[in-house]
Amino acid sequence: MTGPADALVIGGGPAGAAAAALLARAGRHVVLLERDTAPRDKVCGEFLSVEAVRYLTALGLDLRRLGAVPVDRVRLAGRSGRAAEARLPFAAMSLTRHALDAALLDLAAEAGAEIRRGVRVEALAPRDGLWHARPGGGEPVESRAAFLATGKHELRGWQRPPGGQNGLLGFKLHWRLAPAQDEALARSVEIALFPGGYAGLEPVEGGRANLCLLVEEPRFAAIGADWEALLAAIRAEAPLLDLRLGGATPCTLRPLAIGRLPFGHVQREAEGAAQPWRLGDQAAVAPSFTGDGVAIALHSAQLAAAAYLDGGAPAAFYRRLARDVAGPVRRALWLARLMVRAQAQSPLAVAARAAPALLRLCAAVTRLPAGSGVTSMPPH
Numbered sequence: 001m002t003g004p005a006d007a008l009v010i011g012g013g014p015a016g017a018a019a020a021a022l023l024a025r026a027g028r029h030v031v032l033l034e035r036d037t038a039p040r041d042k043v044c045g046e047f048l049s050v051e052a053v054r055y056l057t058a059l060g061l062d063l064r065r066l067g068a069v070p071v072d073r074v075r076l077a078g079r080s081g082r083a084a085e086a087r088l089p090f091a092a093m094s095l096t097r098h099a100l101d102a103a104l105l106d107l108a109a110e111a112g113a114e115i116r117r118g119v120r121v122e123a124l125a126p127r128d129g130l131w132h133a134r135p136g137g138g139e140p141v142e143s144r145a146a147f148l149a150t151g152k153h154e155l156r157g158w159q160r161p162p163g164g165q166n167g168l169l170g171f172k173l174h175w176r177l178a179p180a181q182d183e184a185l186a187r188s189v190e191i192a193l194f195p196g197g198y199a200g201l202e203p204v205e206g207g208r209a210n211l212c213l214l215v216e217e218p219r220f221a222a223i224g225a226d227w228e229a230l231l232a233a234i235r236a237e238a239p240l241l242d243l244r245l246g247g248a249t250p251c252t253l254r255p256l257a258i259g260r261l262p263f264g265h266v267q268r269e270a271e272g273a274a275q276p277w278r279l280g281d282q283a284a285v286a287p288s289f290t291g292d293g294v295a296i297a298l299h300s301a302q303l304a305a306a307a308y309l310d311g312g313a314p315a316a317f318y319r320r321l322a323r324d325v326a327g328p329v330r331r332a333l334w335l336a337r338l339m340v341r342a343q344a345q346s347p348l349a350v351a352a353r354a355a356p357a358l359l360r361l362c363a364a365v366t367r368l369p370a371g372s373g374v375t376s377m378p379p380h
C-alpha cells in the first residue's frame with residue numbers, strides 16, 4: 001500500500017462491512033481487516049428484523065436471492081409446552097450469518113474497499129496524527145481514521161465496560177427437522193423458556209432450522225459444562241422444543257459457543273482525544289431476545305459513516321446512536337432479565353397465552369424507533 005488509507009475498518013461483520021461499503025462508495029480509500037480467512041457461521045439467532053431488512057435492501061442486497069426465509073409469527077412456550085402465538089408486528093426474515101456476512105463483505109469489495117481476510121489485528125494506537133494497526137501476521141496498516149467493528153471481541157487496550165446483563169453463554173446449532181416439525185415451524189420464530197435461559201428456533205435457508213440459546217453460566221457449570229447434558233436438560237424442561245427436535249439431525253457435531261456478552265452496554269461518551277469510531281456490538285449490545293442486533297450494527301455503520309464523511313467526530317455520533325438505541329436496549333434488557341428467571345417464566349408464559357398482544361408489544365418496544373432514519377434510507 002502506498003501511504004495511509006483514509007479509513008481502516010477492523011472486523012468484517014455487518015457493522016464493519018456496511019461501514020466499509022458506505023465509505024468506499026463515497027470515494028474513500030478503505031482497508032478492512034477481518035480475522036477469519038473465509039465466511040463462517042456465528043452465534044446468532046439469524047432473525048432479521050424489519051429494520052435490518054430495510055438497511056440491507058437499501059445497501060443493495062437481495063435477501064430473497066440469498067435464500068432468506070420470511071418470518072411472520074412468534075410463539076412463546078414455557079414448561080407446560082403450551083405456546084402463546086401472535087403475528088409479528090412487522091415482516092421479518094431469517095438468513096444464516098454465513099450467507100449474510102459473506103454477501104455484505106462482497107458488497108464492500110464491489111464498492112472498492114480493500115478486504116484483507118485472515119488478518120487478526122492485535123494492537124491499534126494513534127500516533128503522529130495517524131492510526132497504526134498491528135496485525136498478528138502481515139504488514140502494519142496506517143490510516144487517517146479507524147473504525148472498530150470487532151463485535152463481541154475485545155481489542156487489547158480498547159475493552160468495553162460490562163453491560164447490565166453479563167454471565168450468559170450463547171450456543172447455536174443448525175438442525176434438519178423431521179418433515180412434520182419443519183412444516184409446523186414454517187415462517188415462525190419459537191421461543192422456549194427454561195430455568196436459567198431461553199432458546200429460539202427458526203427456519204433458515206437450505207431447509208435447516210437454527211437453534212440459538214442463552215444460558216446462565218452457573219446453570220451450565222452445574223450440569224458439568226457439557227453441551228449434550230445441557231441439551232438433554234433443556235429438552236426435558238421445554239416440551240415444545242423437544243417436540244420440534246424429535247427426529248431432527250444436527251448439521252454439525254458441536255454447537256458454536258460464545259461467552260462474556262456485555263448485554264445492555266451502550267457507548268454514550270467519547271473515550272479521549274484520539275479514539276476510533278466504535279460500531280455495532282462495540283458501541284451497543286442489545287440482549288439477543290430483541291433480534292435487533294444486526295439492525296443496530298447497520299444503524300451504527302450508517303450514522304458513523306455519515307458523520308465521518310461530514311467531518312464530524314465520534315463524540316457526537318455516540319450521542320446520536322445512544323439517543324436511538326438506549327431505549328430499546330434498556331427495555332430488551334429488562335425483558336431478557338425476566339426471561340431467564342425461573343420464578344418469572346411461568347407467569348410470563350401464562351400472561352402471553354392470555355394476551356398474545358403482549359408478544360407483539362414486546363417485539364415493538366424493543367425495536368429501533370421510527371424516527372431513527374432507518375425508514376428513510378436511500379435505496380442504492
Ligand SMILES: Cc1cc2nc3c(=O)[nH]c(=O)nc-3n(C[C@H](O)[C@H](O)[C@H](O)COP(=O)(O)OP(=O)(O)OC[C@H]3O[C@@H](n4cnc5c(N)ncnc54)[C@H](O)[C@@H]3O)c2cc1C
Nearest residue numbers: 011013014015035045046047121151170280281288293294
Ligand atoms: C446468542 C445471540 C443471539 C443473537 N441473535 C440475533 C438475532 O437473531 N438477530 C439479530 O439481529 N441479532 C442477533 N444477535 C446480535 C448480533 O449477532 C450482533 O449484534 C451482530 O453480529 C453485531 O454485528 P458486528 O458487526 O458488530 O459484530 P460481529 O458480527 O461479531 O462481527 C465482528 C467481526 O470482527 C471480526 N474480528 C473480531 N476481532 C477481530 C480482530 N482482532 N481483527 C480482525 N477481525 C476481528 C470477527 O471475526 C467478526 O467477523 C444475537 C447475539 C447473540 C449473542
